[in-house]
Amino acid sequence: MKQESSPGDEVRLAFEGPVATITIDRPAVRNAMDRDAWTVLAGHLEAVTRSDARVLVLAGAGGHFCAGADTSARRHADLHPLDRLGHVTAPLVALQELPIPVVAKVDGPAVGAGLSLALAADLVVATTRSRFGTAFARRGLSLDTGSSWLLPRVVGLQTAKRLAYLAETLDAEEARRLGLVTWLVPPGEVDAFTADLALRLAAAPPVAVRLDKELLGRSHERSFREAVAAENIAQVVNVGTDSPTAREAHARGERPVFTGRWRGRPVPSDQGDT
Template sequence: MTSLLVDDKDGVRTLTLNRPHKRNALDAELWAALGGALAEAGEDRGVRALVITGAGGAFCSGAEVPVTVSSAHPLYRMRVLTDVALLLHDLPVPTVAKVTGVAVGAGWNLALGCDLVVATPEASFSQIFARRGLSPDLGGSWLLPRLVGLQQAKRLALLAETIDAEEARALGLVTWVVDAGEVDAFTDDVTARLAAGPPVALAQTKSLLNEAGSLREALANEARAQAVNFASADVPEAYAAFREKRAPRFTGDWTPATRSEST
């Protein structure tokens, strides 16, 4: 059985963690497949949005503890997780986590690493690491305080409580809570809107928000991003569509300024 399913439709690539018998726990094979799929998506201009979800009514129950202990130092083994977290963070297209069922430990942080999170009311979440004698990984120590503030991040990480979808939404850890019978259609609508957006501008926007530091740094980064955007065919297309009262057709193509020279 393939541990990661990949599906493309209308510019949206869906990655489905496919180990339902293990509630989609991430083993070595799935880590490698996920890292490869994210790298490929980042290089494919046909991908305009990406969804990560899980099969069989669960999102992901975290990283699977191997039966046999590897002789490799844990720092080397952790590089696999680090690579996946950075690939997801740096992916130039918008990402959506569709969470049904449990999202635990690294599984929850995988969802938090996405730009948007849609969950069903049955979803549950836990930073379970402390119960296992561990500390957060897959970016959780950076993501949590950024999303909920330091005190709530400490509560979730230190007590390792399990929270439901509504509490997660109230804390800002879930973007939408949608009934199970409607979640697929809802996610399809969101990703269709993202896929129809201007790819260069969305990539610049995502990077600006992810990397925001001081106001001075943000202003300098915004200026550089707008320079990139103005070199895109999407800007004149947006203005033309506004004038012509139609939907814009964004491509992300580059349109360098032309120069006429006299002879």
């Protein structure tokens, strides 16, 4: 196991095999993130990008996911508000654009910027004691930390407006019904469930998954014709990467082991149809 952070760090990064895990551990403020925590998160995301990790798990310690932004410290009050907000949103952009799958393991509140952290993940595993909410309107604020972009894509426009205007706090079951949560599990099972899910994702063909993430992430901005053209290019890449591995393993009756390495073989004649 490769450990990037010490156990006492408030935002820790650890590697175990193909799985990277970032854990927020600021129990005094329910894992709310101050400026330093956002800085550390940004650095960890850069490290994950440079690593060989195939999946990232984002978690909160101590029965909390993240209660949003911690604004109690005023050490940087002299900075322009745009600079302060940009410092917070930069790691959220990096998280959303991370090319590998991201799993948010949510136990406890995911509110405000904490909700954005969960929404920026590809998949959300939540416990039955989790809670979700935007919270901004309660403070006289509009949506921020990317939630105006993330929410409509996850729950649809009308539900996004409901959550923005009313700033309701949703329990875990309602969050799952609305599409904020992918899987809902008891608190005692979330660690094992997420660990198994991470390994399943890590065993998937890494280049194909990366291309799927890009295809789906840009689907709202492409026409159907453009989406089909992008899919065709992706399949050509896959045929020179892990698709031969899958065919060869299938012929032997074995489970394929995907490496993501470029094999560069020409497209076989039987690849005209998918």
